[in-house]
Amino acid sequence: MRIILSNCPPDKADEIAGRLVDERHAACVNAIPGVRSTYRWKAKVEHDPETTLLVKTSAAALDRCVARLRELHPYEIPEIVVLTPDVAASFAPYVEWVRGETGAEGMPTGA
Numbered sequence: 635m636r637i638i639l640s641n642c643p644p645d646k647a648d649e650i651a652g653r654l655v656d657e658r659h660a661a662c663v664n665a666i667p668g669v670r671s672t673y674r675w676k677a678k679v680e681h682d683p684e685t686t687l688l689v690k691t692s693a694a695a696l697d698r699c700v701a702r703l704r705e706l707h708p709y710e711i712p713e714i715v716v717l718t719p720d721v722a723a724s725f726a727p728y729v730e731w732v733r734g735e736t737g738a739e740g741m742p743t744g745a
Contacts, residue, residue, distance in 0.1 A: 636696045637717040638689040641671055642707060647685035650706045654689060659699040664688040674735055700725065 638660075642650060644667060651663035666686040673680055691699040700714055704725075707714075714725035 636691050636693055636699075636723075638687075638691065638696075638699065638703065639713070639715040639717060640687045640689065640703060640707065641669060641684040641713050642687060642709070644683055644685045646706075646708055647687060650703065651687060651689075653706055654699065654702060657702065659695055659702045660689045660691045662690045696723075 640650075647665040647667070651665050654660040654663055664687070666688070669684045669686050671680075671682050671684045689699065689703065696716065700716070703714055704712060711727050711731060712725070713728055715728065716723040716725070
């Protein structure tokens with residue numbers, strides 16, 4: 635089993651969750667409302683309300699689940715973090731963004 639963590643706009647959470655489950659990319663999606671995210675985007679610090687999605691899927695369905703989540707998600711670079719011991723399984727552009735924003739560009743892979 636794999637768990638994917640993704641934050642999205644509150645008005646998109648039910649649609650994304652429903653499509654992932656209905657299309658059998660995920661067995662279950664928990665939508666946790668009321669999250670307030672603070673992040674830097676395009677040289678500006680943003681503060682936005684979001685809903686956290688915890689997507690439960692199988693290892694075999696992981697790639698297609700991530701691909702579908704990317705299609706459904708409205709963000710240019712959606713947060714798609716696969717919760718496994720291997721950071722390489724996480725959505726690479728998001729990991730690179732995190733590394734860039736934390737000054738960790740020179741850190742070894744897996745950091």
